[in-house]
Amino acid sequence: MxxxxxxxxxxxxxxxxxxxxxxxxxxxxxxxxxxxxxxxxxxxxxxxxxxxxxxxxxxxxxxxxxxxxxxxxxxxxxxxxxxxxxxxxxxxxxxxxxxxxxxxxxxxxxxxxxxxxxxxxxxxxxxxxxxxxxSMGMLVPGIGLNASFAPDIAPAGKIAFVSQSGALCSAVLDWACAKGIGFSHFIHTGESMDVDFGHILDYLGSDPHTRAILLYLQTVDERRNFMSAARAAARNKPILAIKAGRSTEGALAASSHTGALAGSDLVFDAAIRRSGMLRVQDIEEIFGAVETLARSRPMKGKRLAIVTNGGGLGVIAADDLADGGGELADLPLDVVDKLNALLPPNWSRGNPIDVVGDAGGERYAKTLSILLDCKCIDAVLVMYAPTAISNPDEVAEAVIKVYKDKPRANIMTCWVGHQKVAGARRKFADAGVPTFETPRAAVQGYLHLLEYRKNQEMLMEVPASAATDFVPDVALAKGVIAEVMERGDNILTEAEAKTVLSAYGIPTVPTHIAGTPAEASRIAKTIDGPVALKILSTDIVHKSDVGGVVLNLTGPFDVEKAAYAMLDRVKATYPEARIEGFTVQPMITRRPGTQELIVGVATDPIFGPVILFGQGGVAVEVIGDRAVALPPLNLNLAAELIQRTRVARLLKGYRGRPPANLDALHMTLIQVSQMVIDLPEIIELDINPLRCDADGVLALDAAIKVAPVPAGSNDRLAIRPYPAEQEEWFTMTDGRQVLLRPIRPEDEPNHHVLVSKLTPEDIRFRFFGLVHELPHSEMARLTQIDYDREMAFIGELTLPDGAKETLGVVRTVTDPDNEAAEFAVVVRSDLKGSGLGKRLLVKMIEYCRSRGTHAIVGQVLKDNRRMLKFVEHLGFVQTKTIDGDIVEVEYDLKKPAVTEPEPPETA
Missing domain, CATH: 3.40.50.720 (NAD(P)-binding Rossmann-like Domain)
Incomplete structure (x- = not known):
């Protein structure tokens, strides 16, 4: 509801x-x-x-x-x-x-x-x-509501805390009250018969009394609703989450490397990251993190400079930064020269910058100003330990003055100690400067900012280009899977799995099937060079574990001999396995710098299909270098997934070895993502090893596990993919054909062009004011949409040179109850009368009706008479006037669809 x-x-x-x-x-x-x-x-x-x-x-x-x-x-x-x-x-x-x-x-x-x-x-x-x-109930301190078993009313504040654990609620409330932390809401969900995290996030995301939302989760009931609500709320305010441990039963039942490796915690991390939230590990950290996010200025990079009056403090902070994956900024020579002229001869001459123990406010302020003027430094952590020579309050006041004079600078402070620095910390708090008690807490706060910025970028990112460079043979892949399921199997043979990969454009090594050792020998004669021999059995996924792989065989005799020996080993190791024969493949020469990777798919019991990437080979579990992402993927998301692994550094090349073809690797991940969307029968997939070098990628081995698609599985993906089924062609009155399709993130550049081609009057009618251009953040918000909550259809024209041009757009944003969708429509000013505006709006009406939405509503300026006449011809009625100059119109979707008379084309 x-x-x-x-x-x-x-x-x-x-x-x-x-x-x-x-x-x-x-x-x-x-x-x-x-x-x-x-x-x-x-x-x-x-x-x-x-x-x-x-x-x-x-x-x-x-x-x-x-x-x-x-x-x-x-x-x-x-x-x-x-x-x-x-x-x-x-x-x-x-x-x-x-x-x-x-x-x-x-x-x-x-x-x-x-x-x-x-x-x-x-x-x-x-x-x-x-x-x-x-449920132990809830508290809303701002209205004096303690509707709970809690012993005390919490102070009023701007933080909402939502938990699935009643015991944790009591502990957190006691802890927060002792520290004077206030709440806008304090909610225990209980067993979530009706209201769950998704509903609560929808409510709190638009609640003006709530500045930040803190979650304690044990499980998620409705993945699609949770992800949509989290992504919507995270656009408005920080959301931080703590996750309790989850069962690994799903992983234990897996038959592939990927299924076993895609552990629940990895998947939860991926969901948090994709939704723009920030994950923390404990209660104290979550409250520290929310204050950091609330007080800190936006981060533009990750290069940190550390200023301290004690070398030991700086070393501790630098170590903590390195452990957390942070980056110390390199000091340019001109900055070192300026610091040489300012600081005593015994300063550290590097980062961390030790300004020496007798440093007062003036030395701190001048050092800080030099660093903040450097474009190679993104943030500064200012640290201070009490000494008998300097005054902590005076130093703090100097730092605060610089903070106020540099409104774009990101400064964090750490005054170490207790009684002597308490006043300085209060000054920082009053001035809104992020401050911490220990170097570890300060560095942790900085790393929170970096992670949160990265997650927000993933939420709002705009890919450079779409995955349109391949057209999969979906029918071929579906046919292979159907044959496997018809014969009663749930695991594809290696050859069948590679056929599916090839159907999606993923290069595979040529694979020949032999029923007997003698046939394997005959096939080996046709292969130029050494061959690889593998056992063929749908019961055996990890062939190496049972002695089912022999490499670098040279000649038919060696192949036949190895095949007989392999049969003996496999029968001794796995006597109940059904043996269909062997696969014979040419050995692929490994170039210097070639990496063996794993790409796979697993089905998480909560978030559904997930994609895994990491370092592959037979020791994949031992190496443990892996990262997980939720589909669908695009180029940026694929690149981000790779960057979260250690092998990413090797892929960039080292010691004279050329970098790998990352474009090919990105495309492979996108192709696997498309496979997940198109082939719901796939519940596990392994490409291991996937060879990757400067020439591209090659799948040497593959395994796919399938299962019948359960009824009502339309929401099996946590994030709804691009709805390609909504694409259609439309012919404008001048004869030109336009593709009507849902908007995609990569449409942002053409959206800027569309706005630039609107007349000032059309801009005023559309945006209710004069807008010269929309910033990237706003345009990204218009093009990167959640198809579960919003829809935007564009009219796209292909020019003679192949370039694309956006001619118009209609969009709706639907409330979480699916009762009303608010619409807006605009067509390029020189295309009035083309029929495009009418078709876009009619298409949106049809779409909203198919989703069961009750009504479409919109607001039109009173003097926009042509638009009012246009929508009235389509069946909209005026319902009320707002502020005297805005008319609200509504289309009742519950009434039967009727053929409307031709309206004037003015949209």
Whole structure:
């Protein structure tokens, strides 16, 4: 149900307590006491057997309540829960927090279902939003709401904390209260019968009272909704997450290297990274990180300079930076010369910059100014240890002045100690300067900034070009998989797997199949040079483990001899395996600098298909060099996946060895990503080893595991891929053909051109003001969309020289409940009357209707009479006027589609 009635849940005007009690320490008594002590200003209505509870008149049943409550806190026993929810629905309650546990294990005799399922069904009938069951409740300090079992009301603040663990909620609340950390919301999800992380993120992402969102997750129920909500919220405010450990049962059941290696924690990291969030490891770190993100200025690079009055402090910070993968900035000669003229002769003459123990505020300030003027330095960490010569407050004030004078500079501070530096830390906090107590904490904060910046770039990145350089033979690949499944197998033979790879343009080594040793010998005669012999069995994935691989065989006799020996080894090692024969391949000569890689696919039980990349070969598990990403991939995302591995440095070339062909490697990852989208039957895939050198890539071995596609698996990918099925051709009135298709991130450059070709009047009508150009951040937001929540169709013309041109665009943004989609449409100013605007808007109407959206709404300037006439001809009606000069129009998608008369083309 999206965000419907979530305001009643999280900012209620009235609260009822069902099962309220005067019995000491009972749930109903604790909840009533907390509500009263929290100073909630709305009506509090207890429902219980006593006449009054906590001095408040009680009601014998829900029907007796004087009004329908926004929020019902339900402490009733499990057997009474179905009747309670029905009564709340009949009364008109909008939301409920069920604090009772055990609903999954209690039976509802009237329906034969569990109480959990019956309550969920009852809530859905009446449109009641449910937090829980087994929830300790929530706190909204800003309105005095302590609707929980928590012992104290938390201070009001701008941070929202959402947790799946009740015990952790209690511990975090106690820890945060002691440190004076305030909250906008403090929510325990419980068992998420209805309201889950996705719904809460949708609500908090647009909540003006919340500056940052902190999550503690154990699992995710709806991957698509979670990822869409997280990506939408992360555009507005920082989201930080802690993840509890997860079961590795899925990995243990895997049959391929990839399936075994794509561990749950790697996948969770990939999901967090792709959604623009930041992962941290513990509670103290999460609160430190959110303050760092809130106070720090945007990072443009990762080169850090460290200024200190003690060499030891600088070394500690540099070590921590190296351990975390950070980068110390190199000091250019001109900067060293300037520092030589300023600092004592015994300064460190390098980074970290030791300004010596007697440094006062002036020396710190001048050093800092020199460093901040250097384009080779992206941020400065200023450190100070108390000495008998200098004053920590005076030094702090000097640093703050530089901070204020350099509004674009990124400065972090670390005043080490306790009592002597407490005043300086307060000065930094008051001035908004990020400050830390230890070198490790300071470096950790800096690394958080780097990781967060990288994740935000992934969220908003715009690829240089699309993956349009290959056209897969999808029919061939599907045919191979269908044959395998028809014969009752779930693992493709090596030859079949390579056929699928070849269908997607991935180069493979020629592979011949032999049924007997003698046939393998005859095939070897046709191969010029040494050959590789492998066992052929759908029961054996890791051939080397059973002695099923022999390399560098020279001649037919050696091949036949090796084949007989291989049969003996395999039968002894794996007697129950079905042996279909052998594969015979030419040996591929390994050039200097060639790397053996692994590229694969695994299916995570929570986030669905994931793509793995790393260093390959038979020792892939021992090496443990791997990274995981969620599909779909593009060129930038493929490159980022590779960069997260150690082998990436080897691929760049070293000691005279040429760099690998990274373009070919990027394309291979994109081809595998497309395979995941097109072939839902694939649940595991291994390309190992994938040889990569300066000439390109070559798949030497491959394994694919398949399974029937379950019904309703349209959301198997955590991130919805580009909906190619929405592409269509349209002929404009001048005879030119235009491709109507969903927008892609790489359309940004052409979108800038489209805006540049609009008249000032059209710009005012579209953007409600004069806009000369849109910044990259805004244009990226318009072109890099979540197809689950938004849609934009463009009209694209192919010019005679092959270049592409965007002629118009229509877009909608749909609310999380899929009730209304807000539209906007614009066509290049010189194309009025071409029919393009009408077809784009009609296409969007058809699309929204197919998704079950209830209505399309839009806002039009009152003096834009041509647009008002245009949309009215298509069936839109005017619903209201906003601020006197804006008209809201609406199209009811619930009514049957009708053929509309030709409207004037003015969009």
């Amino acid at each position: 999206g965000v419907r009635n979530l305001k009643a849940l999280f900012r209620p005007q009235s609260v009822a307590v069902i099962g309220a009690s005067t019995k000491a320490n009972s749930p109903g008594a604790v909840v009533m006491r907390n509500l009263i002590q929290g100073n909630f200003q709305g009506p509090i209505m207890p429902v219980g057997t006593e006449k009054s509870i906590c001095g408040v008149l009680a009601y014998p049943d829900i029907a007796s309540l004087p009004e329908a409550p926004d929020l019902a806190l339900v402490c009733s026993p499990a057997p009474e829960m179905v009747a309670t929810m029905r009564a709340l629905g009949e009364k008109g309650a909008k939301a409920a927090c069920i604090m009772t546990a055990g609903l999954q294990h209690s039976a509802d005799s009237s329906s034969g279902l569990s109480v959990f399922d019956s309550v969920r069904a009852e809530a859905k009938i009446h449109g009641i939003r449910v937090l829980g069951p087994n």
